[in-house]
Amino acid sequence: MIKISKTSKLDGILSWSLQALDTCPGSIESPGVLVDACKGCYATTGNYNYPNVKAPRLSNKEDWQRIEWVDDMVQALDSSRYFRWFDSGDMYAVGLAEKILEVMQRTPWCKHWLPTRMHKFPKFRAVFREMQALENVMVRFSADSINGEYTPGLHGSVIGPCADSFVQSPGVSLCRAYEHGGTCSGCRACWDKSIDLIAYPAHGQKMQRVIMMKTASA
Numbered sequence: 001m002i003k004i005s006k007t008s009k010l011d012g013i014l015s016w017s018l019q020a021l022d023t024c025p026g027s028i029e030s031p032g033v034l035v036d037a038c039k040g041c042y043a044t045t046g047n048y049n050y051p052n053v054k055a056p057r058l059s060n061k062e063d064w065q066r067i068e069w070v071d072d073m074v075q076a077l078d079s080s081r082y083f084r085w086f087d088s089g090d091m092y093a094v095g096l097a098e099k100i101l102e103v104m105q106r107t108p109w110c111k112h113w114l115p116t117r118m119h120k121f122p123k124f125r126a127v128f129r130e131m132q133a134l135e136n137v138m139v140r141f142s143a144d145s146i147n148g149e150y151t152p153g154l155h156g157s158v159i160g161p162c163a164d165s166f167v168q169s170p171g172v173s174l175c176r177a178y179e180h181g182g183t184c185s186g187c188r189a190c191w192d193k194s195i196d197l198i199a200y201p202a203h204g205q206k207m208q209r210v211i212m213m214k215t216a217s218a
């Protein structure tokens with residue numbers, strides 16, 4: 001049975017997730033080394049280690065392979081206007097990507113936001129093209145850096161040390177969740193296809209530690 005999560009940070013918007021790192025091949029820079037953005041991943045600490053939080057993510061990894069999964073997801077989104085894929089984890093298999101595409105196509109009333117690092121693997125390109133062509137879908141390719149560096153035209157989101165580290169420019173939107181207790185508070189920029197890049201100021205103690213270590217070694 002599908003396990004949908006309600007994310008309080010996202011104003012209670014629903015999401016479908018997998019276990020972080022286990023399903024994130026795009027997080028690996030070289031054997032045994034994570035890309036900087038994943039070294040401070042919020043989904044590997046705190047609440048995310050609780051068995052009741054891990055269980056649905058582990059269950060979903062098996063569950064998406066059911067024949068009825070797409071029908072069940074479409075039904076689960078019946079009254080949703082916004083949906084987030086992967087509060088944790090990533091779209092690690094082409095078979096899963098094809099099923100998510102079908103869910104997106106069959107739920108035009110719902111806006112989908114899908115952050116991912118799977119763009120690094122050519123076999124996903126065709127399905128990403130089809131997703132991005134849909135009016136109700138925003139796929140954001142995540143940059144690996146934590147110092148605000150990104151490739152224009154490729155990346156749809158990037159992390160920087162603080163709000164001041166980003167140069168304001170057209171098409172770039174600063175995530176201001178930090179001004180609202182870490183919640184979206186009505187902002188829906190991540191779903192907005194007219195916004196090229198979301199700039200996220202780093203949050204969480206783990207990420208701050210990664211930034212400090214990176215700065216110290218520079």
Ligand code: SF4
Pocket residue numbers: 174175176177183184185187188189190191198
């Ligand atoms: S940019 Fe807006 S929608 Fe995206 S996470 Fe930040 S507050 Fe939420």
